[in-house]
Amino acid sequence: MLKIENLQASVDNKSILKGLNLNVKSGEVHAIMGPNGAGKSTLANIIAGKEEYDVTNGTMELNGEDISELSPEERAHNGVFLSFQYPVEIPGVSVTNFIKTSINETRKAKGLNDMPAKDMLKMIREKSELLEIDRKFLSRSLNEGFSGGEKKRNEIFQMAMLEPKLAILDETDSGLDIDALRIVANGVNKLKSKDNAVIVITHYQRLLDYIVPDFVHVLHDGKIVKTGDASLALELEAKGYDWIKEEISA
Amino acid sequence: MSKYTEDDLREELETKEYEYGFYTDIESETFAKGLNEDVVRAISKKKNEPEWMTEWRLKAFEVWSKMEEPEWANVTYKKPEFQEIAYYSAPKQKPKLNSIDEVDPDLLATFEKLGISLEEQKRLANVAVDIVVDSVSVATTFKKTLGEKGIIFMPISEAIQEHPELVRKHLGTVVPPSDNFYAALNSAVFSDGSFCYIPKGVKCPMELSTYFRINEGGTGQFERTLVVADEGSFVSYLEGCTAPSRDENQLHAAVVELIAMDDAEIKYSTVQNWFPGNSEGKGGVYNFVTKRGLCETNAKISWTQVETGSAITWKYPSCILKGNNSVGEFYSIAVTNNFQQADTGTKMIHLGKNTKSTIISKGISAGKSQNSYRGLVQISSRAENARNFSQCDSLLMGNKCGAHTFPYIEVKNKSAQVEHEATTSKIGEDQLFYCNQRGIDTEKAIALIVNGFSKEVLNKLPMEFAVEAQKLLEISLEGSVG
Numbered sequence: 188m189l190k191i192e193n194l195q196a197s198v199d200n201k202s203i204l205k206g207l208n209l210n211v212k213s214g215e216v217h218a219i220m221g222p223n224g225a226g227k228s229t230l231a232n233i234i235a236g237k238e239e240y241d242v243t244n245g246t247m248e249l250n251g252e253d254i255s256e257l258s259p260e261e262r263a264h265n266g267v268f269l270s271f272q273y274p275v276e277i278p279g280v281s282v283t284n285f286i287k288t289s290i291n292e293t294r295k296a297k298g299l300n301d302m303p304a305k306d307m308l309k310m311i312r313e314k315s316e317l318l319e320i321d322r323k324f325l326s327r328s329l330n331e332g333f334s335g336g337e338k339k340r341n342e343i344f345q346m347a348m349l350e351p352k353l354a355i356l357d358e359t360d361s362g363l364d365i366d367a368l369r370i371v372a373n374g375v376n377k378l379k380s381k382d383n384a385v386i387v388i389t390h391y392q393r394l395l396d397y398i399v400p401d402f403v404h405v406l407h408d409g410k411i412v413k414t415g416d417a418s419l420a421l422e423l424e425a426k427g428y429d430w431i432k433e434e435i436s437a
Numbered sequence: 438m439s440k441y442t443e444d445d446l447r448e449e450l451e452t453k454e455y456e457y458g459f460y461t462d463i464e465s466e467t468f469a470k471g472l473n474e475d476v477v478r479a480i481s482k483k484k485n486e487p488e489w490m491t492e493w494r495l496k497a498f499e500v501w502s503k504m505e506e507p508e509w510a511n512v513t514y515k516k517p518e519f520q521e522i523a524y525y526s527a528p529k530q531k532p533k534l535n536s537i538d539e540v541d542p543d544l545l546a547t548f549e550k551l552g553i554s555l556e557e558q559k560r561l562a563n564v565a566v567d568i569v570v571d572s573v574s575v576a577t578t579f580k581k582t583l584g585e586k587g588i589i590f591m592p593i594s595e596a597i598q599e600h601p602e603l604v605r606k607h608l609g610t611v612v613p614p615s616d617n618f619y620a621a622l623n624s625a626v627f628s629d630g631s632f633c634y635i636p637k638g639v640k641c642p643m644e645l646s647t648y649f650r651i652n653e654g655g656t657g658q659f660e661r662t663l664v665v666a667d668e669g670s671f672v673s674y675l676e677g678c679t680a681p682s683r684d685e686n687q688l689h690a691a692v693v694e695l696i697a698m699d700d701a702e703i704k705y706s707t708v709q710n711w712f713p714g715n716s717e718g719k720g721g722v723y724n725f726v727t728k729r730g731l732c733e734t735n736a737k738i739s740w741t742q743v744e745t746g747s748a749i750t751w752k753y754p755s756c757i758l759k760g761n762n763s764v765g766e767f768y769s770i771a772v773t774n775n776f777q778q779a780d781t782g783t784k785m786i787h788l789g790k791n792t793k794s795t796i797i798s799k800g801i802s803a804g805k806s807q808n809s810y811r812g813l814v815q816i817s818s819r820a821e822n823a824r825n826f827s828q829c830d831s832l833l834m835g836n837k838c839g840a841h842t843f844p845y846i847e848v849k850n851k852s853a854q855v856e857h858e859a860t861t862s863k864i865g866e867d868q869l870f871y872c873n874q875r876g877i878d879t880e881k882a883i884a885l886i887v888n889g890f891s892k893e894v895l896n897k898l899p900m901e902f903a904v905e906a907q908k909l910l911e912i913s914l915e916g917s918v919g
Contacts, residue, residue: 259874260874278889279892279893280885288881
């Protein structure tokens with residue numbers, strides 16, 4: 188699915204990723220953990236194609252295709268989805284209108300006609316039930332005046348609607364209370380299949396109680412320094428990150 | 438928003454040059470350039486006007502001759518050479534047309550290019566269209582249906598002939614010729630326009646619509662519109678315009694007067710799309726318009742405008758809330774791109790008791806344009822319990838454009854409640870990246886954000902117009918990023 192080799196990237200001449208390798212296969216869930224400033228969000232943004240980062244070295248392939256030269260929207264059309272840590276507000280544009288535009292633009296890129304309104308309505312109904320989203324919520328302006336939990340739930344709702352191949356959840360657990368966390372995690376689990384993959388970026392182990400990863404990677408100083416299974420997350424939770432730093436420098 | 442057809446919009450977004458920038462070769466009869474008393478007389482004679490009308494024009498000309506062109510607006514431009522303008526131009530054809538078959542086929546083709554073919558209008562839109570091409574109305578439709586209700590909707594030149602008492606009674610009562618430089622000029626030389634009268638208690642059964650169009654190089658156009666809604670009547674009036682692209686400035690100085698008598702309501706909507714000049718700021722229409730409405734007791738006037746065109750816009754649709762309990766509304770979207778300059782807003786003059794006004798202004802600036810909101814809320818000493826709510830929002834795209842707000846508030850009665858809110862925002866990289874990440878390209882993302890920003894005003898437009906307005910917003914902002 189996603190194959191990253193020796194990825195190096197910087198912003199404003201400051202090196203952030205320093206030779207990162209990551210191989211994610213279909214059907215897998217990978218968790219990327221690490222202390223603040225390790226480059227977790229940078230990695231998410233670079234996979235999604237944000238332009239402010241300079242990729243200075245390395246390769247990035249999605250299903251065997253080099254995506255490093257593609258625009259963010261082209262990557263999205265190829266099935267990359269990023270659940271933002273801080274989703275933006277777009278006043279006057281309803282959640283429904285936004286998701287409709289998003290779906291139809293993606294279809295258009297694939298040479299398909301707009302999704303018939305009837306089908307879209309059915310899909311919205313199904314997915315909003317899945318994520319326990321109130322109908323009224325869908326008519327509100329995108330993220331405007333949303334609580335932290337509503338914003339994150341809206342991200343996962345969009346993910347459900349767009350059915351991406353590769354979903355990257357950037358700190359989706361931050362700002363969620365325990366009920367919202369469970370709903371969001373259940374949503375992600377229900378959307379998981381053998382044909383897609385999920386990268387969960389998180390600071391804490393908490394979300395991984397609900398979304399159980401196949402692999403846990405520790406990102407430190409722009410590199411993945413340790414990889415393990417779900418138990419690694421528990422170990423990190425118990426011991427913090429310092430022991431890993433020590434292990435590296437030793 | 439049900440007619441939000443993205444594929445159409447995309448196609449138009451890819452069209453770089455001004456979409457309606459074609460020129461129709463219709464034989465025209467044009468006066469020699471220049472303005473003096475004789476020209477004013479000649480215009481009046483050409484139109485076979487009665488003596489009182491000629492005198493009215495001459496008086497206006499005299500007033501205009503003594504006036505100076507105003508300079509207070511936040512715009513800079515090369516002032517028009519008023520003696521270099523031809524003040525009359527009419528497509529050459531039979532003076533009276535009984536059916537559409539008699540209209541010049543080239544002209545009809547022009548309308549088809551604009552997507553407003555009369556045939557289609559007739560069939561689909563339930564809209565009566567009084568078409569003005571180069572100053573003289575050439576076709577009027579739906580006259581009969583309207584006639585049955587006693588509604589008069591005709592070129593003002595015809596109204597002067599057929600309903601002189603009505604025109605004479607109301608013309609210039611809301612915007613007197615001495616009001617300002619351009620109103621005086623218009624009063625002296627106006628060539629044509631629309632006249633509309635809704636009798637007592639009549640609700641006009643359809644949207645009345647006028648499409649304006651400037652044609653014939655070097656010809657200024659001076660429209661005159663007069664809408665009179667008698668007691669307890671209602672009318673919704675639509676005005677939309679396009680112009681051929683031209684490498685010289687074109688002056689447009691229109692006057693619109695609305696009169697809403699007791700318990701009457703007038704809804705006046707404009708979509709303005711004149712040639713804004715090219716991307717270097719060359720050419721484009723100068724739009725100096727005076728629009729004002731008078732509200733008697735319990736009357737209501739709503740102005741809704743979507744301004745995307747013109748090189749220079751100078752326009753303040755206003756309401757004089759004379760009668761008690763009268764209501765004035767102003768909903769505006771003004772878009773400027775490239776080198777466009779707009780100074781637009783409204784005046785709400787509260788004279789009567791319990792008068793209420795609402796101002797919602799949305800300014801969108803892109804390129805190197807300057808966009809100013811200028812508004813006056815005036816509460817007179819007799820206006821007990823007057824209320825106003827104003828909201829002025831500006832949206833900036835890029836770092837080279839400007840948004841300005843000049844709100845004037847004059848309150849002479851302590852019971853007044855006046856609220857003013859203003860916001861300025863910028864389309865952020867983060868918003869664009871978010872949309873991009875959802876598969877929406879940047880042009881489309883901007884259209885989405887701008888439409889969201891303008892929604893409160895777009896919602897005030899009649900459905901057909903709202904769709905057209907959305908398209909215009911997207912066309913106008915094409916190429917404004919990157």
